[in-house]
Amino acid sequence: SKKVAIIGGGPTGLTLAYYLLIQGVQVAIYESLPVLGGFMKTGIPRYRLPQETLDKEIGFIISQGAEVHLNTKVGRDIKFEELMSKYDAVYLGIGNHDPRMTGTPGSNTAGVYHALNFLQDVSLGSMINVGKNVVVIGGGFTANDASRTSMRLGAEHVYIMYRRREIDRPGFPSMNAEEEMEETVEEKVQYMWEVTPFEYVSENGHLVGVKYWQNEMVIEAQGRAKPVPKKEKVLYIEADTVIEATGQEPDFSFLGDKYLRQLRLTPHGTPIIDERGMTSIDGLFSGGDCTNATRDLISAVRDADRATVGILEHLNIMDQIADEKWLPILDRWKKYSATAGRSKK
Ligand SMILES: Cc1cc2nc3c(=O)[nH]c(=O)nc-3n(C[C@H](O)[C@H](O)[C@H](O)COP(=O)(O)OP(=O)(O)OC[C@H]3O[C@@H](n4cnc5c(N)ncnc54)[C@H](O)[C@@H]3O)c2cc1C
Incomplete structure (x- = not known):
């Protein structure tokens, strides 16, 4: 089956992991910190976000079969290039962590x-x-x-x-x-x-x-x-x-010169993505704080929603949707995507 690497275990990466896993796609999450959750875990203080609920939800997502690499900073512990060659698609969900x-x-x-x-x-x-x-x-x-x-x-x-x-x-x-x-x-x-x-x-x-x-x-x-x-x-x-x-700002330096030259950015320094969440680099998708301007949880989840369809299309497996009951969720993005759901007609 197809394999997708997700860089960053925050809300956008975790949401994408969940939707891809239930469609039978293999997912590997690379997270530089010793914990998953991104700013939900290490930014928003505990008195505002109950940790038991968060941990339960993260646990549920991971239990769908994600391969998780904690303490693994892409660019330091594993090369970005390696992910691009080893996986069928890569998602940038790195947030804004450069103070x-x-x-x-x-x-x-x-x-x-x-x-x-x-x-x-x-x-x-x-x-x-x-x-x-x-x-x-x-x-x-x-x-x-x-x-x-x-x-x-x-x-x-x-x-x-x-x-x-x-x-x-x-x-x-x-x-x-x-x-x-x-x-x-x-x-x-x-x-x-x-x-x-x-x-x-x-x-x-x-x-x-x-x-x-x-x-x-x-x-x-x-x-x-x-x-x-x-x-x-x-x-x-x-x-x-x-x-x-x-x-804080996103740090894309780990992409290395070759890919940085190909990554088209907005005047705000965030990757330009198409309606499916794909950047100017074929097979590289992006979402969440490192990409959107609103920088909040719901937008991070929305970006992952959109990239789910984009990635399923990119992998050419829209016609093999494993769990039909999630199609209404994916359907939301049809109006943004010229080709989503094409094979279902
Ligand atoms: C203090 C604070 C309070 C906030 N309060 C709210 C709120 O009340 N409501 C709300 O809606 N939003 C709030 N936000 C914003 C919200 O947390 C973010 O919009 C959301 O977490 C973004 O999700 P993300 O997955 O894009 O990025 P993040 O949550 O930042 O996750 C990105 C992950 O990628 C990892 N990473 C980065 N680079 C690499 C690399 N090279 N290799 C591997 N892993 C990497 C990081 O360690 C991190 O875990 C708050 C943010 C902060 C900082």
Whole structure:
């Protein structure tokens, strides 16, 4: 039977694995971490996502017969080229795991983290001593998760520093943004709007505080308000831990030069895919956070749904659908795919 390699064991990779397995396709998942689940396991904190339910669902998917390679980073432990030659199709479900740090002076001091590393370490069982005062940099959902996790680790004061106004924060306006902020404030996290941290201060190798400026919001020609620091006055806040929740990017470098040259990207640096989820490289499909702009769970699942049809078509086995009861799910994508279900007519 046909074999598909899935790079990344997050929600998009797991969903695809499930749909392919029940259609009789052999699936191998390559995951760099020691656990499956992607950001469901190592990003979204446990108090928001019950782990027993998650583990049960992952266990159910794997029990359908997936071959799982944990602690296996493609590009480091196995060559991408090898997967491309060994499998009939390959799916990129690698998410966005390359942390974008601000490069603020003092970033190398112990106690300065990127939120992704911080949340991952906590979820994998590290006991991080955050001290009394924690400063989280950034205004998005990840900043809320990092701040509330810090509270649970025993911090007394947690501040979220954001360079723009409350109404400019990512995700606003939306019910999600409102709810998340409400819960964060309820847990006594304090927001500091319109500030620019410019130095992480340490004494004897230990982080002790953050120097920052207050900003002034200046309306630009395009109508967007731009934060401009008022540098004449230096402000200071004590901090034992700084967590930068300042975004992340996908890392495609493991594809190697030959394939990178063939992979067509959008201006945002994500792979261009066709209506079946296939990239510009024949047999290479992509979905989830490394591909879509919405970067949420439901989109990751949707992308896998779409790629299921794309891959079944690519493998030329749409006419051998093993389990008819799933066809209504696959049918959803017919309108996006000129050829899906052709052999069923
Ligand atoms: C802190 C946080 C909170 C969030 N909260 C929500 C929320 O409340 N609601 C919501 O809808 N979404 C939320 N999201 C977003 C959601 O988690 C993601 O959209 C979703 O997990 C993306 O799924 P994915 O499978 O594309 O990628 P991921 O979940 O990131 O999984 C990708 C997997 O690929 C692995 N990988 C990467 N490179 C390689 C490689 N070279 N070789 C092998 N494996 C590799 C990674 O280790 C990872 O396990 C949150 C994200 C974060 C970070």
